[in-house]
Amino acid sequence: MPAPASSHIGIANLPNQRHRIVSRKGANLTVMVVGESGLGKTTFINTLFTTLLREYKKPEHRFQKQLERTVQIDVVRAEIEEKGFNVRLTVIDTPGFGDYVNNQDCWVPVVEFIDEQHHNFMMHESRAQRQEKDDLRVHVCLYFIQPTGHTLKPLDIEVMKQLGSRVNLIPIVAKADTLTPGDLAIFKDRVRDCLSTHNITVYSPSVQSDDEENTRRNQSILSAMPFSVIASEQDVVVNGEKVRGRQYLWGVAEVENESHCDFKKLRNLLIRTHMHDLIASTEENHYENFRITKLTAEGRSDDDPAMRARKGLETKMKEEEEALRKRFTEQVRMEENRFRQWEQRLIAERDRLNKDLETQHKYVKALEEELDELVAQRRK
Ligand SMILES: Nc1nc2c(ncn2[C@@H]2O[C@H](COP(=O)(O)OP(=O)(O)OP(=O)(O)O)[C@@H](O)[C@H]2O)c(=O)[nH]1
Ligand SMILES: [Mg+2]
Incomplete structure (x- = not known):
């Protein structure tokens, strides 16, 4: 049974985040989705927003009878608020790769977008008069993997290498309902092996909680990586209850059922348990790396x-x-x-x-x- 949307968020549910971000201003979290075409990235964004906000209204241009291919970088925003704590959630939808004979450089616009946001922020920071700026630095990039049951494709490896060195990268097994639970577990193992063989840097949180219970929960969340997700634009009825899911002849694949996929774990990680770490590590590691590389390349180093x-x-x-x-x-x-x-x-x-x-x-x-x-x- 899905929990009521509003209960997921809120200051009471931010146990192991540093309190710096829990200010009156709230927090800005920017999530990006990347991957091959047709893996359900856009559907995932809509599912995420709908399960977070009961009243969520899709942006005008997203109302279509059938989801069309995403053809340009699209920014979707929503503000989640409870007891004075705001999370301004921005999700960046990107056009999927694929369908081309040569997909070799298909990731370039995505990587350029990420670098450009860092660059814009750096320029903004160096101005004497700084006005409120639309900061679109990506705090976490969800990379969608086709549920082939085999292993990662060379293109996935290449793109994830590029992304892992720039942002907090979280690999996602898309359309988890298309694999049996056994095959899904084997596929996840293979993906994990492949990621480590190719030295791909995936997100691993730097926060260590004093609270044993939280540490254990964090570990269990992270051990689910690569997170499997099921996305759906429809509600279906299970035992008389309306839930987000996909209806099949054999039954329902439920988005928020933890024995069906890791959607809930992923959402908790993003919005609740690791939001601050994602923001802080972007600031302290990824943005800092970008800034230093840029300045050194220009032959300038502050000190x-x-x-x-x-x-x-x-x-x-x-x-x-x-x-x-x-x-x-x-x-x-x-x-x-x-x-x-x-x-x-x-x-x-x-x-x-x-x-x-x-x-x-x-x-x-x-x-x-x-x-x-x-x-x-x-x-x-
Ligand atoms: N079986 C299954 N189908 C899904 C799932 N998520 C999305 N789909 C379907 O997959 C198709 C493509 O979904 P999109 O959300 O448009 O995929 P996309 O990754 O945004 O594709 P591009 O915009 O071309 O990159 C749609 O028909 C969705 O209904 C899922 O979890 N399981
Ligand atoms: Mg799309």
Whole structure:
């Protein structure tokens, strides 16, 4: 039986989060969904919002008879509030990969989006006058995996490598209702093995609770990774109760039933148990890594005078190089002009000589004719 939507959220349900975020302003959490096309990313977002907010209304453009492919990055927002504690939840839906002969670089726009948010925030931070800014730095990226029953595809491995080094990455087994419980457990094991073989960094929380009960619960949540999910836009009736699920001839696959999938565990992790850690680790690790890499690449490091001196030297060298390049180009241009004039003089000279030759030719021909005539007269 699903719990009432409002009971999931709230200050009372934030046991192991540091209290810094539990301010009057509340918290902003940005979640991104990524993965192959048709794995149920958009359906998952709608399911998440509907199970969080009883009154959730889908954005206008999402009302369609049938879900269409997501064709551009789409931002969906909702504010969850209880007892003065607000979670402003932003979910970024991305177009699915696939259907192309070459999917090699299909992840580039997603990675660019993540980097761009870090970049925008960095620019905003460095301004003297900072106004309230729409901060879309991604706190957690849910990567949807096709429930093939085998293992990860090379494309999944490549994309997750890129994502894992930038954001808190959580792998998700999509459409869990299409695998039997036994096959799902084997598939999860294979995915875990594959992730560790390829050194893919997945989210692992840095918080250690003093409370033994919380630590045990955290461990049990994380051991469910990769989380299996079932998403659905429909309510179905189970034992006279309306629940979110997918109706089959054999029965119902329930979204919020923990023996059917890990949707509830995942939602708890995102909104309740690990929200603060996701936000803090994005700030402290991922954003910081981005900032340092960016500044170092630009040859600037806040506290390194040697780096500053190197940057000055590099700028000077660049200026000198530019001046040299200009001088060289100018010289080449002048030489070219000189050569062209000389070439033109040569052509004129050649034409004059050709004309002379022609005149001489005609003169010789006339003399020959005259000679022939004289010889003929003599014979007569
Ligand atoms: N069996 C099953 N089908 C699902 C599940 N979630 C979504 N679907 C169906 O899968 C189809 C594709 O769902 P979408 O949500 O559009 O998939 P998407 O990942 O957003 O696809 P793109 O926008 O193309 O990337 C729809 O027909 C959904 O009803 C699920 O958990 N199980
Ligand atoms: Mg979609």
